Amino acid sequence: MRTDEPQAIHLKDYHAPDYKVFEIALDFVLDPAATRVGARLRMARTGAEDAPLVLNGEALKLVSVALDGKLLAKDEYSVDAEHLTIPNLPEKFVLDIVTEIAPEQNTLLSGLYTSKGMFCTQCEAEGFRRITYFLDRPDVLAVYTTRIEADRKLYPVLLSNGNLITKGDLPGGRHFAVWRDPFPKPCYLFALVAGDLGRIEDEFVTMSGRKVDLKIFVEHGNENKALYAMDSLKRAMKWDEEAYGREYDLDIFMIVAVSAFNFGAMENKGLNIFNDKVLLASPETATDDDYGRIEGVVAHEYFHNWSGDRITCRDWFQLSLKEGFTVFRDQGFSADMRSHAVKRIEEVRALRLRQFQEDAGPLAHPVQPQSYISIDNFYTATIYEKGAELIGMLKTLVGDETYRKATDLYFARHDGQAATVEDWVRCFEEASGRDLSQFRLWYAQAGTPVVGAKGLYDKSTKTYTLSLAQTLRPTPGQPEKKPMHIPVRLGFIGKSGASLPLTLEGENATGPEERVLELTEASQNFVFVGVEEEPILSLGRGFSAPAVFAVDHSPADRTTLMAHDPDSFNRWEAGQTAARAAMMAMMQGASPDPLYVAALGPVLDKAMEDMAFAANMLSLPLESEIAMAMPVVDPDAIHAARMGLVKTVAAAHRAKFAELYAALGEDGPFSPEAKAAGKRALRNACLRYLTAEDDEAAATLAHRHYLSATNMTDMIAGLAALTRMSSAKKDEAFTHFHDRFAKDALVLDKWMGLQAGSPRADTVVRVRALMEHAAFDIKNPNRVRALVGAFSANQLRFHAADGSGYALVGDVVRKLDGINAQVAARMAGAFETWRRFDPARQALIRAELEKTLAISGISSNLFEVMSKTLA
Ligand code: B3K
Ligand code: ZN
Numbered sequence: 001m002r003t004d005e006p007q008a009i010h011l012k013d014y015h016a017p018d019y020k021v022f023e024i025a026l027d028f029v030l031d032p033a034a035t036r037v038g039a040r041l042r043m044a045r046t047g048a049e050d051a052p053l054v055l056n057g058e059a060l061k062l063v064s065v066a067l068d069g070k071l072l073a074k075d076e077y078s079v080d081a082e083h084l085t086i087p088n089l090p091e092k093f094v095l096d097i098v099t100e101i102a103p104e105q106n107t108l109l110s111g112l113y114t115s116k117g118m119f120c121t122q123c124e125a126e127g128f129r130r131i132t133y134f135l136d137r138p139d140v141l142a143v144y145t146t147r148i149e150a151d152r153k154l155y156p157v158l159l160s161n162g163n164l165i166t167k168g169d170l171p172g173g174r175h176f177a178v179w180r181d182p183f184p185k186p187c188y189l190f191a192l193v194a195g196d197l198g199r200i201e202d203e204f205v206t207m208s209g210r211k212v213d214l215k216i217f218v219e220h221g222n223e224n225k226a227l228y229a230m231d232s233l234k235r236a237m238k239w240d241e242e243a244y245g246r247e248y249d250l251d252i253f254m255i256v257a258v259s260a261f262n263f264g265a266m267e268n269k270g271l272n273i274f275n276d277k278v279l280l281a282s283p284e285t286a287t288d289d290d291y292g293r294i295e296g297v298v299a300h301e302y303f304h305n306w307s308g309d310r311i312t313c314r315d316w317f318q319l320s321l322k323e324g325f326t327v328f329r330d331q332g333f334s335a336d337m338r339s340h341a342v343k344r345i346e347e348v349r350a351l352r353l354r355q356f357q358e359d360a361g362p363l364a365h366p367v368q369p370q371s372y373i374s375i376d377n378f379y380t381a382t383i384y385e386k387g388a389e390l391i392g393m394l395k396t397l398v399g400d401e402t403y404r405k406a407t408d409l410y411f412a413r414h415d416g417q418a419a420t421v422e423d424w425v426r427c428f429e430e431a432s433g434r435d436l437s438q439f440r441l442w443y444a445q446a447g448t449p450v451v452g453a454k455g456l457y458d459k460s461t462k463t464y465t466l467s468l469a470q471t472l473r474p475t476p477g478q479p480e481k482k483p484m485h486i487p488v489r490l491g492f493i494g495k496s497g498a499s500l501p502l503t504l505e506g507e508n509a510t511g512p513e514e515r516v517l518e519l520t521e522a523s524q525n526f527v528f529v530g531v532e533e534e535p536i537l538s539l540g541r542g543f544s545a546p547a548v549f550a551v552d553h554s555p556a557d558r559t560t561l562m563a564h565d566p567d568s569f570n571r572w573e574a575g576q577t578a579a580r581a582a583m584m585a586m587m588q589g590a591s592p593d594p595l596y597v598a599a600l601g602p603v604l605d606k607a608m609e610d611m612a613f614a615a616n617m618l619s620l621p622l623e624s625e626i627a628m629a630m631p632v633v634d635p636d637a638i639h640a641a642r643m644g645l646v647k648t649v650a651a652a653h654r655a656k657f658a659e660l661y662a663a664l665g666e667d668g669p670f671s672p673e674a675k676a677a678g679k680r681a682l683r684n685a686c687l688r689y690l691t692a693e694d695d696e697a698a699a700t701l702a703h704r705h706y707l708s709a710t711n712m713t714d715m716i717a718g719l720a721a722l723t724r725m726s727s728a729k730k731d732e733a734f735t736h737f738h739d740r741f742a743k744d745a746l747v748l749d750k751w752m753g754l755q756a757g758s759p760r761a762d763t764v765v766r767v768r769a770l771m772e773h774a775a776f777d778i779k780n781p782n783r784v785r786a787l788v789g790a791f792s793a794n795q796l797r798f799h800a801a802d803g804s805g806y807a808l809v810g811d812v813v814r815k816l817d818g819i820n821a822q823v824a825a826r827m828a829g830a831f832e833t834w835r836r837f838d839p840a841r842q843a844l845i846r847a848e849l850e851k852t853l854a855i856s857g858i859s860s861n862l863f864e865v866m867s868k869t870l871a
Contacts, residue, residue: 005863006863006864009371009372009373009375011370014314014315014317016047017047017137018047019046019047019053019089019135019140020046021041021043021134022042023143023145024040024041024144025038025040025144025146025147026039026132026145026190027146027147027149028146028150029149030148030149032102032103032104033102033105035100035103035119036063036098036099037098037100038096038097038098039096039133041095041134043094043095044091044093045090045092052086052087053086053089054083054084055097055129055133055135056082056137057079057083057099057132057133058126059101060101060132062097062098063098065077065095065096065098066097067093067095068093069096097133099131099132101131103119106130107820108130108820109262109781110122110130111127111129112130112192115260116219118193118196119192119195120191120195120258120273121191121192121273122262123187123188123189123268125316125376125379126375127188128188138316139186139315140186140187141185141186141418142187144162145179145180146161146190147177148160148176148177148194149175150174150194152169152173152175153173153196154195154196155195156175156196156197157193157194157196157197157199158177158193159177159192159217159254160179161179161181161185161269163179163250163251164177165178165180181250181270183269183309183416185309186312186418189309191268193271193273195217197220197256198221199223200215200216202214204233204238204248206248212248212250212251213251213252214253214254215254216254216255216257216279217254217255217257218276222280225281225282225286226279228281228294229255229279229280229281232294236302239299239333239336244306244329244404246303246306248305249310253272253302254272255273255279256271257274257276258274258276259745259780260779260780260781260782261274261781262823264277264297265297265300266301267308267309269305272302274298274301275781275782277746277749277782278293278298280294280746281672283672285741285746285747287712287750288677288680292334292338295334295337296330296331297330299334300329303329303333304322307329308323310411310415311416311417312418313419313420314419316378317368318420319378319383320367320384320390321420321423323379323383323384323387324391325387327384327388328387331347337674339610341572342674344568344569345569345572346616349625350385351381351389352625353625354385355380355385355448355546356628357628358380358832359382359448361835362832362835362870363829363868364446365378365476366382366443366445367382367387367442368443370477372864373863374860374861376822376825376861377861377864377865386546390442390546393439393486394436396516396544397432398428398432398434402432405432406428406432407427409431410423410424425439425440438482441485442485445482446475446476447475448547449470449545450470450547451470451488451545451550452470452471452551453466453549453551455535455537457534462531463505463527463531464492465527466526466528466537468517468526470484470519470522471522484519486545487516487518487519487544488518488540488545489516489541489544489567490502490537490539490541491514491538491541491567492513492528492531492538493536493538493565495534495560499514499566500513500531500532500533502514503529503531504526504527504528504529507529514541514567516544536560536561538561538565538567538570539551539570540573541565541567542569553577556595558578558581559574559595561573561574562578563602568613572613572617575596575603575617576621579621580629581593582596582645583626583641586641586644592649597648597649597652600618601652601656603617603618604653604656604657604660605656611675612674612678613678614682615684618689620642623635623638623795623796624795626638626641626642627833630836632838633795633837635796638795638796646688646689647693650689650690650692650693654689654690657690658690660682661686661687664679664683666680666710666714670711680711680713680717684713684714687701687702687705687721688721691721691724691725699722699727699730702718702721702729703718703722705717706719706722706737707733715737716750716754718733719734719751719754720757723754723755723757723758723759724758724760734755737751746782749782749783749787750786752770752775752776752783753786753790756770756791757790759796759797764797764800767808771788778812778815781820781823784816785823788808788809788812788827791808792830799837799841801841803844806844807848813828813862814852817858817859817861817862818857821861821862824861825859828852831848831869834846834869846870849869853867853870
């Protein structure tokens with residue numbers, strides 16, 4: 001184990017920088033093996049006179065430093081592995097620093113690196129220090145001018161942030177370009193791209209009538225696959241004007257797709273860089289989920305121009321300021337483009353799967369963390385998705401109009417600044433006149449509150465007393481919690497399914513059919529009057545807070561809600577709760593709940609009315625979702641119960657599934673739009689049930705579905721059904737798919753992922769074999785996530801009792817740490833739920849964790865995840 005344990009950085013230690021950078025002029029002479037970077041920094045001292053200038057730097061070769069034009073001697077500065085320190089500086093000065101870097105050696109994909117022969121950068125959070133020495137912190141904002149020089153043939157396209165100032169040819173087959181970004185920005189938003197790229201172009205006229213050139217750069221041959229991203233971009237630009245009054249500010253907006261990228265995409269000012277997985281789409285290669293994700297991520301990165309770039313974060317503890325808000329903005333956009341009901345279900349599903357899991361485990365942290373070892377580890381579901389939920393709650397509490405006032409105020413007041421979460425909340429307080437002190441606890445306390453509800457109906461007085469109580473379990477470092485400010489949206493349903501009015505005691509008019517209660521105490525009573533019959537409680541409508549809403553419904557109440565709740569989210573929720581309860585009971589030996597199975601009948605009868613919603617009603621909770629409800633997770637029992645319920649539902653409604661399946665066949669040309677996608681989703685949900693058995697009839701249907709598919713969504717649905725089967729048709733289809741898409745890495749990722757997700761016993765062996773496949777490359781994060789990430793999400797096989805799954809992921813994590821520590825740490829997150837398993841599995845996982853912590857030279861990223869997981 002390493003002796004020099006990485007040190008944590010604490011929010012309480014924040015202090016403003018001692019120096020300011022007004023301008024930085026960068027000069028890149030590109031070469032994959034040795035790139036020369038000149039940086040001219042115009043600076044001023046803002047702190048104490050004797051404060052030395054401490055610049056960050058990592059993996060840099062320092063060539064020279066000059067102060068106000070005069071080269072510094074070796075004894076006038078000091079350099080260590082992470083800093084360049086210069087003492088005795090005047091009040092204002094110009095520094096010239098020359099460094100050399102090796103982009104082709106940069107497997108961490110942070111800083112300047114090469115991907116398929118092109119140069120690209122990733123600087124958030126702390127990658128700029130791998131390009132040159134700098135004050136690599138988000139509260140240092142400067143104006144950037146970037147000169148790029150490179151071979152003209154190999155790198156005809158030279159891009160950076162802002163506007164193109166000049167370009168030209170140079171002797172020796174070289175050329176150059178100079179870009180200038182007039183908006184002061186932190187260095188994490190710096191970007192550079194150089195390569196031989198194809199492009200598509202379009203334009204957008206902003207609300208004030210300015211024309212903006214839009215360009216998307218991709219590998220030659222992929223131009224058509226960028227059209228959907230371009231269309232999404234234009235819709236996002238328009239939406240941000242309408243929904244938030246935000247207009248784009250530069251004359252040009254560019255996006256570049258790259259193959260090797262650590263996550264989805266990056267909002268560099270005027271030059272977004274995208275993982276090609278969330279940019280490229282065609283009907284033959286992308287699923288409906290891919291289209292939805294591309295639309296959402298394009299919008300997300302574009303929206304960052306205001307929530308992130310023009311207003312950035314003071315320090316990384318404020319990360320959710322830009323990420324939570326921007327997620328909330330992209331969710332609003334996608335909901336408007338598609339279906340609010342379905343989008344909300346998808347959001348909550350993802351939140352529970354990832355964020356609730358995080359909140360319940362050893363890596364739990366508040367939306368505003370107090371400390372970190374590696375900030376890369378804090379780009380989490382808590383910062384992003386829970387952060388977005390907090391904004392949704394603020395909107396619920398202050399109302400739509402005041403919400404817009406608050407965001408207008410925030411954009412006006414903090415434009416050009418590096419702001420804090422506190423600045424944000426204050427805008428809401430001022431716009432609404434409300435005291436949000438207690439609401440701030442949502443940013444400070446980790447963990448998922450449980451809101452318990454008990455209702456007492458008094459027939460004689462027609463009153464209904466609702467007792468709400470909140471509890472929040474301790475999380476690491478937070479043994480005691482205070483009650484939170486929780487908006488609880490609710491309604492009452494009568495036995496016939498009709499909504500009842502909610503009139504609170506003391507009100508003299510009949511109340512509305514839905515209201516939002518504010519739970520602020522550990523427990524509170526709300527008395528409703530004039531309640532004509534005992535109501536069924538519909539609590540937490542629209543998922544009004546990132547909490548567990550625990551209501552003790554009878555199975556009959558649940559089916560009433562499934563059929564009649566006017567809140568579509570709670571209709572879905574009632575079905576999920578019923579299905580989960582049914583499977584839990586099956587694990588105790590019960591047979592499948594006939595009420596639940598029967599309740600799907602009306603869902604099928606009405607399925608054509610809203611196909612995407614019906615598809616969601618028909619999809620059972622995932623195995624890992626069921627696991628969250630169990631004190632000790634039993635992956636085999638969960639799998640068996642889920643399969644059992646699928647088969648029962650399939651048998652009970654076979655005729656209806658077959659009828660719908662036949663009626664929903666593809667007609668007309670492909671459209672990625674919500675309606676067409678909903679139709680495919682419903683048809684594929686039917687296929688899931690029609691192929692419930694592992695027999696030749698099911699295999700034949702799945703195979704036919706696959707072969708007759710005219711788009712990737714349907715192909716994948718056919719293949720997914722086959723992965724569960726023993727029929728020879730499975731291998732036949734997988735081979736066919738492989739050969740058809742042998743040249744398309746993104747599609748082969750799907751092929752790998754499906755095999756890694758198979759419940760069959762040989763999955764672990766197959767995954768090990770696939771790691772040797774020519775298409776697999778441990779240096780490309782997409783390949784690693786597609787195969788190993790998908791495998792660790794396969795609860796049944798990752799948690800195989802013999803430990804073979806743990807060993808596989810452990811081996812990959814240890815190997816990857818020396819290549820790409822960020823991705824290694826991310827993959828290691830697979831172990832975060834380990835204490836919820838039985839002692840034998842825990843022992844096997846512990847061994848993997850200890851073995852990993854013992855590797856020599858472990859990265860601080862992996863050290864942080866492993867040591868916290870083990871703690
Ligand atoms: N801001 C980037 C994420 C950077 C992750 C750095 N480890 C993408 C986004 O959230 O839009
Ligand atoms: Zn973001």
